[in-house]
Structure formats: C-alpha cells, structure tokens
Amino acid sequence: MGKLVVDNYQGQNAITGEKTQEGQLIVAFDEKLILPKGETYTLVIEKDAVANKDNPDETNDEIRLSFTIPTNLGEFNADIEDGSTLSKANLMTFYWGTETESDEQQAVLYREGVPVRQFPFQATWDWDLGQACVDFGEYIKFEKGVNFALEIPEGTVYAMYRPDITNKKAVLHFVGGYEEPLPSINYVWCSLFDNHPTDVLGEVAFYYNQAVMLSSDPKVQLWYGDNSEMVKEVVPTLTEENGQWVLKADFEKTPLTSEKGYTIVIPDGTLISANGDVVVNSRRTVNVGDATGISQFGNDALSVRATKGGISLTGLPTNTNITVCGLDGKVVYSETPNAANVTVPLNNGLYIVKIGNALSRKVHVEK
CATH class of the missing domain: 2.60.40.3080 (Immunoglobulin-like)
Structure with missing residues (x-):
C-alpha cells in the first residue's frame, strides 16, 4: 500500500505569464519497492481520493496506471546512423530511453571483426534520457572500405535506481571513408640482418619505431623452399625496449636444411597500431640465411x-x-x-x- 501526499505550488503560464495554482499527487510507499523484472503492474488511486482545494466537492475519478518492469534497457540509438560511412571521429554517443548510470567501463572498437582498441566511458543521464559517450581522446581516421564497429558490452550500463536492469550488447557498425592511404606498420630492423643462422633457427626479433600491439590472433610463420610448405607457426611476444617495440618469434631451434631457402612471414593483421589511426601491418617477409641481400x-x-x-x-x-x-x-x-x-x-x-x-x-x- 502507498500513502498519498499532496503538494500544491504556484506556477506560471509560459505564454501569458499569468500565475496559476498547480498541484501534484505523490504516492509514497513505506519501503522502497523493488518489483521483479518482466512483470506488469497496475497502480490504482481510488475515486474521491483527491479533492480540489478551492472546491472540495470536485474530486478525482478512479485512476489506473499500468506499467511493466523491463528486463533490460531496451534498444539504443546513436549520434550516427548504423551502417553509415565515416571518415573520422573523436567520439561516439549511445542513447537509451531511460536515465542510466554506470561505473567506469570499456567500450571495444573492432576492425573487420577483430578487437583493436578499448576506450573508457561512464554512463550519465538527462531527464528521461540515458547516454554513454565514448571519447577517443583525439580524431581517428577510418580507412576507406574497412568495416568497423564500436561495442558497449552487455551489462555495463544500468538504469538509475535499478542496477539489476542493464543494457543488452550495443554495437554500432560503420564503414571507413577516409580517402587517403594510411601509413602501414613496417619494421625498421630484423635480427637476421646481422645474425645469419645456418643449421637451426631460434629467436628472431623485429624492431618497430611506432607504438604497436598484438592482435587477438598473432602469428609468425616459417616457410620452406618456394613458400609451398609451412614448417612452423609460433605465437610471438611484444616488448618495449629503448623506445622501440620488439616483436619476437621463437622458433625453438628448428633445424634448417641448406638445400633450399627459408622465409619468415609476418601475416596481415598480426600487429595493430596502439594509438592514433587504426592500422594493421600488411604481410611482411624476410629470407633466412640471405637477409643482407x-x-x-x-x-x-x-x-x-x-x-x-x-x-x-x-x-x-x-x-x-x-x-x-x-x-x-x-x-x-x-x-x-x-x-x-x-x-x-x-x-x-x-x-x-x-x-x-x-x-x-x-x-x-x-x-
């Protein structure tokens, strides 16, 4: 049961400026109600429960208000249209039709279905509107024809006063439209340039002068002869040393046959730029035993x-x-x-x- 509380106050007509008397009826419950999600309820205020202050004979009819407690925040909208073409952006905002909150969370940016960046966000509210603004910190150019997506993970945004009512996974898709080519990721030095193995191949290091990170599926391969037979595929590591980023692939002393040459391959998308524009490495190769050329x-x-x-x-x-x-x-x-x-x-x-x-x-x- 709820207790009815009347609050009368003096208002003003927005057009004429004439002062008016206004009132509101508040239903106050003794304890905060946490109603189960997904259920429908009807709030009933009985007939004659409220009267006009200046005319007590004027009372209310029965008031019935039905509502459903949602199971989640529902569908989202965004400041750009899903599937649109975008050349560059410095932020993107997601909206829900209810007031929202969140702790600091991480949105995920995908490039061709592969996660490439994370950006912090915190949901806020503004009168029946919830929003999560993902700020990239700078303008990012999106490579022409490449498919991108920005994701607010499921359960990271919740309704004000109801942290158990959270968002479904919200994904905004868009296609890159930046016309000019973006710089690729290329190594500036390889350990094979001054270390020429003849009988076994151990660790090989590639040096980069820009901040990079490993993709979700990094790999470096050793191919034999005319690149028709892959000898070994390893998962590389990445470290920062003296202002350079070093990709290391340990082939664990793989035996080498002198009759035919070998090639080390860094496949497309093994490395991703760690800041600025989102780019990945193109396929790079280096010959084993003939690195100096x-x-x-x-x-x-x-x-x-x-x-x-x-x-x-x-x-x-x-x-x-x-x-x-x-x-x-x-x-x-x-x-x-x-x-x-x-x-x-x-x-x-x-x-x-x-x-x-x-x-x-x-x-x-x-x-």
Whole structure:
C-alpha cells in the first residue's frame, strides 16, 4: 500500500505569464519497492481520493496506471546512423530511453571483426534520457572500405535506481571513408640482418619505431623452399625496449636444411597500431640465411663497416641509392653517389644503412 501526499505550488503560464495554482499527487510507499523484472503492474488511486482545494466537492475519478518492469534497457540509438560511412571521429554517443548510470567501463572498437582498441566511458543521464559517450581522446581516421564497429558490452550500463536492469550488447557498425592511404606498420630492423643462422633457427626479433600491439590472433610463420610448405607457426611476444617495440618469434631451434631457402612471414593483421589511426601491418617477409641481400648485387667486394666518426661503404654498385637513418627512423643521409667507395660522417650511435632495396645493415658508430 502507498500513502498519498499532496503538494500544491504556484506556477506560471509560459505564454501569458499569468500565475496559476498547480498541484501534484505523490504516492509514497513505506519501503522502497523493488518489483521483479518482466512483470506488469497496475497502480490504482481510488475515486474521491483527491479533492480540489478551492472546491472540495470536485474530486478525482478512479485512476489506473499500468506499467511493466523491463528486463533490460531496451534498444539504443546513436549520434550516427548504423551502417553509415565515416571518415573520422573523436567520439561516439549511445542513447537509451531511460536515465542510466554506470561505473567506469570499456567500450571495444573492432576492425573487420577483430578487437583493436578499448576506450573508457561512464554512463550519465538527462531527464528521461540515458547516454554513454565514448571519447577517443583525439580524431581517428577510418580507412576507406574497412568495416568497423564500436561495442558497449552487455551489462555495463544500468538504469538509475535499478542496477539489476542493464543494457543488452550495443554495437554500432560503420564503414571507413577516409580517402587517403594510411601509413602501414613496417619494421625498421630484423635480427637476421646481422645474425645469419645456418643449421637451426631460434629467436628472431623485429624492431618497430611506432607504438604497436598484438592482435587477438598473432602469428609468425616459417616457410620452406618456394613458400609451398609451412614448417612452423609460433605465437610471438611484444616488448618495449629503448623506445622501440620488439616483436619476437621463437622458433625453438628448428633445424634448417641448406638445400633450399627459408622465409619468415609476418601475416596481415598480426600487429595493430596502439594509438592514433587504426592500422594493421600488411604481410611482411624476410629470407633466412640471405637477409643482407648482398648476393643480389652480384658483388663480393661490397663492404659496409663502421669507421671512427662514420660509416665506410666500398664496392658500391653504380646508380644505387644509399640511405642512412637512426633507430628513430630519421634519415640522416640519402644520396646516389657516382663513386664505388663512400664515407658518411656521423655522430655516435646506432644507424641502419640501406643500399638500394637489397641490403640493410645496422652499424654502431663511435668517434
């Protein structure tokens, strides 16, 4: 049973400004009612329970109000249309038709069905409206033609005063529409460049100058011969070392046969950018035992070595571009010399020397 409480107050006509007398009837229960979800109830206020203050003979008819306690928050709406094309965004908002609350939760961003990011959110309310705003922290560009989805997981948002009435999984789908190509994820160095195994293959490391993270299904593969036979597939690890992100694949001393070559493959989507625009690596390969690519020049005299205060290159092929960059990816030298022998003066540090498209080598310079 509920107790009826009358509250009279002076109002004002919004159009004429005329003052009016208004009243409201409040049904107050002795104890807070937590009604079971999914059930329908009818609130009944008996006839003649309330009278006009200025005319006591004017009373109410019987009032009957039926309502159902929902089992969940129902369907959501969003500030963009589901399935639309979106070039970039810095936030997205989900709405429900009731006031909502939540603790701090995590929304999940998917790229082609694969989870790639998590973003914090906290649900709030505003007069019969609930909302969860997912703030990306910056504008993110969405690659053209790629399918994305942002998900508010089931049970992370609840109705005000009823934490047992929660949301169904809410997923907003959209297609990337950013026209210009986004930069791919490429390693800048591989341990095979200066470590050439002949009989067994152990751990191989790939170095990246940008923040990356592993996908939900990361893998690195070792292929034999003409890439028709996969020898071994391993789950890589990822660490941050001295400002670089290092992908390590341990092939556990897999025996190598000298008759045919081997190739290590990092498949598409093994790595995902950890911040900024959402991109994944394209398929990358490196040959085992021929990582320097010197033989591709057909020049046994080719030499790359550190000298005091620089790098000496001898036996260079003609019309070949020479690029030297630091481990941060910054290019410090890029020329196509006419001479077969070149010395590049450099400060102390580690550098990556690239000769054409075939040779990459890490060199440590000291003065």
